[in-house]
Amino acid sequence: MDPKHDAPTEFIPRVPDPPVRRRGTRWLAVALVVAVLTVGSGIVATRHWADARPVAGDPEVVATTPIVRRDLSTTRTLPGSIGYGPARPLAGHLAATVTWLPRAGTTVKRGGQLFRADDRPVVLFYGSIPMYRDIAGPNLVGRDVRVVADNLRALGYPVGRQPSPGERVTPRSPARNSTDGDDRATGAAGAAAAPHRVRSGEGVLTPALVVAIKRWQTDLGVPATGTIPVGHVEVASGAVRVDAVTGQPGDPAETPLMSVTSVRKVITVGAELTDAASIKRGDRVEVGLPDDRKVPARVVSVGRDLVVSDSGIASGPPLLTVTVAVDKPQAIADLDSGEVQVHVTGRTAVDVLVAPVEALVALREGGYAVQAPGGLVAVRTGMFADGWVEITGDGLTEGTEVVVPA
Incomplete structure (x- = not known):
């Protein structure tokens, strides 16, 4: 074995760069790119929003109206x-037979004929009290006598002097007509009654008034007795208009005959x-x-x-x-x-400070305020009417401008 080649060689593996380091570098690069892109996008977005917003310093337009002083009323x-107003029924007040009635729509004035009973006119007088008794007997005193005197005077008949309130007169009962046995007065004095002190609003059947009655009766075409039996005169507050006729000739006069209005x-x-x-x-x-x-x-x-x-x-x-x-x-x-x-x-509220209702601002803590030049001013409200509200508040005077919805 060749020692040069056969000798075992120590293997030293190449240690690569730590993967974390390489990965961190790669992600760092990516992060930089994203950051750049993000920053760039942010700049673009910022410019976009800036273009959509109002230019700083432009004044905001608001509508105002002055507080005024005036009267308010609900x-x-x-x-x-x-x-012609509500109609009221009219019936006669004498035991007789109706012989004539007016037509609907007829106007009857003072001294005019309302209807005829036993072929005698029943006449209208003006006054506030009905004729509830015969007007007969010297010195008869009462408000009904005053009605007769006032109406005859208004119709042009001289009635002479009427006793003043506080004067004393002695009424006498009417004398009976001894020739025919009825109860009509002859004008001669009957039994005397206790003296009467004339009160305000009362009239007295004086000799002069008796003469006026006779003249009126002669012109009316009825016997001139100088007395007025109950039922021969009807009293109303003024002229009447016949609204509808409900009776007919031949009916008893004491039944409803017509309805009348003003x-x-x-x-x-x-x-x-x-x-x-x-x-x-x-x-x-x-x-x-x-x-x-x-x-x-x-x-x-x-x-x-x-x-x-x-x-x-x-x-x-x-x-x-x-x-x-x-x-x-x-x-x-x-x-x-x-x-x-x-x-x-x-x-009614007279001479008060008022503002349009829409100028009121509801406060979170309760109550109302108005927007004045110096800011919100708390107000106390009074009457509301016709779109206005009565207000009082510190510094608020006539002419102060307050904000209203535009």
């Missing part, structure tokens, strides 16, 4: 209708109790007419009796009738009927 709108056109409103409770006679209202005009008006009466709603809904609430008269009757003279809107003013 208004309710109720439906109404044009007409001659003045009015607005009739059916108001629920919650609305009617705050409406009073004399209250000012505004009426919206069918032609879009708005006219001033006032409440002339508020009914006391509940009526069933005529809306056709069986479960509808009962209503109170409120009657409204426009200030200028000619405004509705050409409208025989029609639906209107009645605007009733409720609570």
Whole structure:
């Protein structure tokens, strides 16, 4: 064996570079490339977002409105209708037979004939108390006598001087007519009663008034007795319009003969109790007419009796009738009927600072604020009406600009 070749040779394996080192180097290179790409992408993305954003320093446009000082009021709108108001039945008050009745639509004024009974006219007088007894007997005192005196004077008949409140008069019972045995007064003095002190609103059947009655009766075409039997005069607050005739000739005069209304056109409103409770006679209202005009008006009466709603809904609430008269009757003279809107003013705040409701900002801790030039200002709110709100707050005055949605 050749020692040179046969001698065992020590094998020293070549140790390669640690794989971790080579792998780390390779991943490091990859990481550098990714980093470069990432940074590059980041630069591009950054530029992209920068282009989409508003340019710093551009002012933001907002809308503002000044705080103003004015009156606020809550208004309710109720439906109404044009007409002559509610009709009321009219019946006679004497035992007689009806011999004539007027036509529907007829207007009867002071001194006019409402109907005829036993072929004698039953006349209309104006007043606030019905004729509940015969007007007969010297110095008869009462408010019904005052109705007779006032109406005859208005019709042009001299009634002489009427005793003033506080004066004393001695009424006498009417003397019986001894020739025919009836109870009609002859004008002669009967038995004297206790002296009576005339009160405000009362009239006295003086000799001059008796003469006026006789003259009126002569012109009327009836016996001039100087007395007025009960039932020969009917009393209303003013002229009446015959709405419908329910009787006919031959009927007893003491039955309902017709229904009458006022001659003045009015607005009739059916108001629920919650609305009617705050409406009073004399209250000012505004009426919206069918032609879009708005006219001033006032409440002339508020009914006391509940009526069933005529809306056709069986479960509808009962209503109170409120009657409204426009200030200028000619405004509705050409409208025989029609639906209107009645605007009733409720609570009112006078001369207060107000802002549009949309100017209010709700605070997280509760309450409201407005955005003024110096920042948010907490406010106390009062009445809300018609899109406005009453506000008070530190530094807020008339003319202060507040932000509203654009």
